[in-house]
Amino acid sequence: MPKLYGEITGWGAYVPPRIVTNHELEATLDTTSEWIVQRTGIHQRHIADASETTSTMAVKASWSALAQANLPSTALDLILIATSSPDYFTPPVSSMVQAALNAHNTPAMTIVTGCTGFVYALVTAHQFIETGAYRNILVVGVELLSRFVDWEDRSTSVLFGDAGGAVVMQATEKPCGLQGYALGSDGNGFQHIIMPSGGSARPFGADVLHEGSHHLQMNGREVFKFATRIFGPASDQALKMAGKTIADVDWIIPHQANLRIIQAAARDMEIPLDRFIVNIDRYANTSAASIPLALAENLDCGRIKPTDTLLLVSFGAGMTWSAAVVQMQPGK
Numbered sequence: 404m405p406k407l408y409g410e411i412t413g414w415g416a417y418v419p420p421r422i423v424t425n426h427e428l429e430a431t432l433d434t435t436s437e438w439i440v441q442r443t444g445i446h447q448r449h450i451a452d453a454s455e456t457t458s459t460m461a462v463k464a465s466w467s468a469l470a471q472a473n474l475p476s477t478a479l480d481l482i483l484i485a486t487s488s489p490d491y492f493t494p495p496v497s498s499m500v501q502a503a504l505n506a507h508n509t510p511a512m513t514i515v516t517g518c519t520g521f522v523y524a525l526v527t528a529h530q531f532i533e534t535g536a537y538r539n540i541l542v543v544g545v546e547l548l549s550r551f552v553d554w555e556d557r558s559t560s561v562l563f564g565d566a567g568g569a570v571v572m573q574a575t576e577k578p579c580g581l582q583g584y585a586l587g588s589d590g591n592g593f594q595h596i597i598m599p600s601g602g603s604a605r606p607f608g609a610d611v612l613h614e615g616s617h618h619l620q621m622n623g624r625e626v627f628k629f630a631t632r633i634f635g636p637a638s639d640q641a642l643k644m645a646g647k648t649i650a651d652v653d654w655i656i657p658h659q660a661n662l663r664i665i666q667a668a669a670r671d672m673e674i675p676l677d678r679f680i681v682n683i684d685r686y687a688n689t690s691a692a693s694i695p696l697a698l699a700e701n702l703d704c705g706r707i708k709p710t711d712t713l714l715l716v717s718f719g720a721g722m723t724w725s726a727a728v729v730q731m732q733p734g735k
């Protein structure tokens with residue numbers, strides 16, 4: 404069998420139209436726009452309205468990616484949805500997306516690794532392509548975290564936004580696609596980003612509702628330290644596997660959690676900040692959607708070319724990390 408590569412032939416993103424600015428949050432929270440901008444780089448976020456769910460956002464991003472790949476949904480061999488904010492705990496949101504896309508009986512699975520989910524899913528898709536098992540795979544990162552944060556908690560609610568991003572990966576014999584990756588998890592830090600209640604450890608009940616412990620909680624300082632510590636080593640490992648150095652990379656697409664984390668990574672890796680894609684100012688942290696959203700947005704405006712060498716780096720709940728070196732399409 405000839406060697407197979409996963410070409411990324413389509414991409415798409417969806418953000419709900421409603422924008423909530425920092426100034427609007429000042430009206431209901433003990434916060435200031437200045438604090439949010441200085442500490443995070445966030446100016447605004449998009450928030451889904453009551454008619455949207457995680458699956459509806461995923462489906463919109465998916466249709467765009469499929470249209471661009473010129474691939475009917477019925478030709479999909481596998482659907483991977485990365486999210487930590489599904490419509491329901493059960494059934495898997497991936498099956499709901501599969502049904503909405505009319506992808507009859509296509510295997511579908513949800514990958515729940517927090518903000519790192521999209522890159523985890525991309526790496527998983529690549530394995531199925533490389534082995535020859537599947538030829539056409541849809542990979543989606545989507546989050547509707549505005550339904551899971553406590554809007555009275557200023558330390559978390561200002562940080563997140565809703566969005567979805569999708570790519571289509573298709574088998575080709577021309578060298579391209581995923582060239583190297585690094586995945587990791589240190590579950591010892593599981594309590595740093597957590598929804599403490601509503602799962603088997605602490606089932607939902609009146610006490611939970613009273614405490615509000617079903618909401619997302621985060622130890623921001625610990626997450627910050629973890630993110631800045633892991634960014635460089637994860638990138639180096641992925642680059643080494645790809646047989647490349649940072650000098651070969653055209654664009655770094657970091658998970659958009661905090662502008663200061665991105666600035667620290669740029670400093671540590673001695674790379675100018677203008678080689679990092681940054682859109683946290685407009686979308687805030689969209690968790691598993693942040694990398695595919697940044698990717699689609701910058702491909703659409705022509706800033707990133709499909710033949711560019713990209714370094715994707717993410718970190719998040721778990722604590723998990725993921726990095727990938729990708730050239731979406733074969734060079735000329």
Ligand SMILES: CC(C)(COP(=O)(O)OP(=O)(O)OC[C@H]1O[C@@H](n2cnc3c(N)ncnc32)[C@H](O)[C@@H]1OP(=O)(O)O)[C@@H](O)C(=O)NCCC(=O)NCCS
Pocket residue numbers: 433434435438439442443518557558559561596621622623624626627630660661688690718719720
């Ligand atoms: C959350 C985060 C922005 C907080 O910034 P920070 O500089 O670390 O701030 P601290 O947590 O040290 O808090 C500083 C003060 O600001 C306060 N504060 C927190 N949120 C605030 C807000 N929205 N407005 C005003 N003040 C706020 C805190 O209560 C604290 O006050 P205190 O010193 O009186 O206790 C930052 O830690 C961060 O981005 N961490 C990583 C988060 C992340 O990546 N999460 C997603 C993982 S995928």
